[in-house]
Amino acid sequence: MxxxxxxxxxxxxxxxxxxxxxxxxxxxxxxxxxxxxxxxxxxxxxxxxxxxxxxxxxxxxxxxxxxxxxxxxxxxxxxxxxxxxxxxxxxxxxxxxxxxxxxxxxxxxxxxxxxxxxxxxxxxxxxxPPKEQLLADVVGKLQAPLYGFAGLLQASIRNFAGLIEARANQLESA
CATH class of the missing domain: 3.30.70.1730 (Ribosomal protein L10, N-terminal RNA-binding domain)
Structure with a gap:
C-alpha cells in the first residue's frame, strides 16, 4: 500500500x-x-x-x-x-x-x-543557436528572394524611365 x-x-x-x-x-x-x-x-x-x-x-x-x-x-x-x-x-x-x-x-x-x-x-x-536566432534566420532566408525581386523590379522601372527620358531628349534636339 x-x-x-x-x-x-x-x-x-x-x-x-x-x-x-x-x-x-x-x-x-x-x-x-x-x-x-x-x-x-x-x-x-x-x-x-x-x-x-x-x-x-x-x-x-x-x-x-x-x-x-x-x-x-x-x-x-x-x-x-x-x-x-x-x-x-x-x-x-x-x-x-x-x-x-x-x-x-x-x-x-x-x-x-x-x-x-x-x-x-x-x-x-x-x-x-537559440530559438529566436533560428526563427530570425528562417525569416531572413524567406525575405531575401523577395528583396531581390523588388530590387529587380525597381531597376527595370528605373531603366525604362531612363530610356523614355533619353528618347524624349533625342526628339527635342531633333
Missing amino acids: PTPRKVAMLAEIKSRMERASIAISADYRGLTVAQITELRRALRPAGAEVKVVKNTLAAMAAKEAGREELAQILKGPTALTFGFDDPIAPVKAFTEHLRSKRLNIEVHGGWLEGRVLTRAEVESLATM
Missing part, C-alpha cells in the same frame, strides 16, 4: 513530466547539496527545474503522464532536469553550468517532445 508521501511525490513528478518540453537525466552522485542547489539556481532563469527522483516512481509517473519513453533514460541515481518553455535554453544552461563549475556529472540521456535522446544528442543540442 503506497504511503501518502509517495503518492504526493508521484503526482509532483507526473505534473512536471506532463508540462515538460524537454527532460535531461543525469547521475547526481558526487555532488553536494550545495552544488545541487547552485545547479537549480543556475537553471531557473532558463525555465528549468532539477528534481532528484526515485526511478520506480519516475517510471510510474511517466506511464501515467502518457510519456512511457521517459522511463528509458532512468538509470542509477537520477536527477531529472525539466525544461518547460524553450527546449534548447535548459540544455545550454545545464551544460554551461557543468562546464563552468567543472562538475563531473554523467548525463544518461534526454527526452525531447516524445523522442529519447542519447548523451551525444543532448550535448549537440547545447551547441544549437
Whole structure:
C-alpha cells in the first residue's frame, strides 16, 4: 500500500513530466547539496527545474503522464532536469553550468517532445543557436528572394524611365 508521501511525490513528478518540453537525466552522485542547489539556481532563469527522483516512481509517473519513453533514460541515481518553455535554453544552461563549475556529472540521456535522446544528442543540442536566432534566420532566408525581386523590379522601372527620358531628349534636339 503506497504511503501518502509517495503518492504526493508521484503526482509532483507526473505534473512536471506532463508540462515538460524537454527532460535531461543525469547521475547526481558526487555532488553536494550545495552544488545541487547552485545547479537549480543556475537553471531557473532558463525555465528549468532539477528534481532528484526515485526511478520506480519516475517510471510510474511517466506511464501515467502518457510519456512511457521517459522511463528509458532512468538509470542509477537520477536527477531529472525539466525544461518547460524553450527546449534548447535548459540544455545550454545545464551544460554551461557543468562546464563552468567543472562538475563531473554523467548525463544518461534526454527526452525531447516524445523522442529519447542519447548523451551525444543532448550535448549537440547545447551547441544549437537559440530559438529566436533560428526563427530570425528562417525569416531572413524567406525575405531575401523577395528583396531581390523588388530590387529587380525597381531597376527595370528605373531603366525604362531612363530610356523614355533619353528618347524624349533625342526628339527635342531633333
